[in-house]
Amino acid sequence: AQSVTQLGSHVSVSEGALVLLRCNYSSSVPPYLFWYVQYPNQGLQLLLKYTSAATLVKGINGFEAEFKKSETSFHLTKPSAHMSDAAEYFCAVSLYSSASKIIFGSGTRLSIRP
C-alpha cells in the first residue's frame, strides 16, 4: 500500500536561509508525487508535482523538489526563505492521476524567523 511520511511536524528557518522539508514515500509502483501549501484559513494550493518526467521539478514561489527513487524521497527545497513562505506544507502520493487514491502526509509547519 502507498503511504507518505513527512519528517518534522515543524521546521523553523531564518529569513534568507535554505528551506528543506522532507518527504519519504512508499509505493509498489512508480507514483505521482505532489507538494501542496496551505496558508492560514485557506484551502490547499498545488506547489509542484512529479509525474515521471524530469526528476527535478520546479514549482511556484521558487520551490523545487527532486524525486530520488533509490531513497524513495521527494524533498522540497527553496534556496532562500521569505517571510511569506510561512505556511503548512503537505506531501502527497498517488498511484493514479485520477487523484481518487491520493494519500496526504501529516504536514510540516514552516516558520520563518526575521
Place this chain on the structure above:
Amino acid sequence: NAGVTQTPKFRILKIGQSMTLQCTQDMNHNYMYWYRQDPGMGLKLIYYSVGAGITDKGEVPNGYNVSRSTTEDFPLRLELAAPSQTSVYFCATLGERTEEQYFGPGTRLTVT
C-alpha cells in the same frame, strides 16, 4: 471564475443534529472530493465523485453521505452529528488535463 466555493465557513452543531455542507464549482470538472482535516493530520478522503450521478467512498465515509446530481454541486450530508466529526472540511476538484486539485476555502465544523 469563482473556482470552488463552500458554505458555510463556520458552523457549530449539537450532538445528534444534521446539516449539509455545500460545495459548488464553476470549472466544469468531473472529479470532485470531500476531505476532512484534523489538527496535526493530513487530509482524509471522505467521498469522491467521478461525474454527475456517480459517487464512491473514500477512506473515512462513516457518518456522511453525498450526492452528485449536477456537475457543479457536490453536497456533503452529516446525519446525527458526533463530536468525532469536529474538523475542517475541504471540497476539491481535479483538473483532468492538469492533474491538479483545486481546493475550496473550507468549512470549520464544531460538534458539541
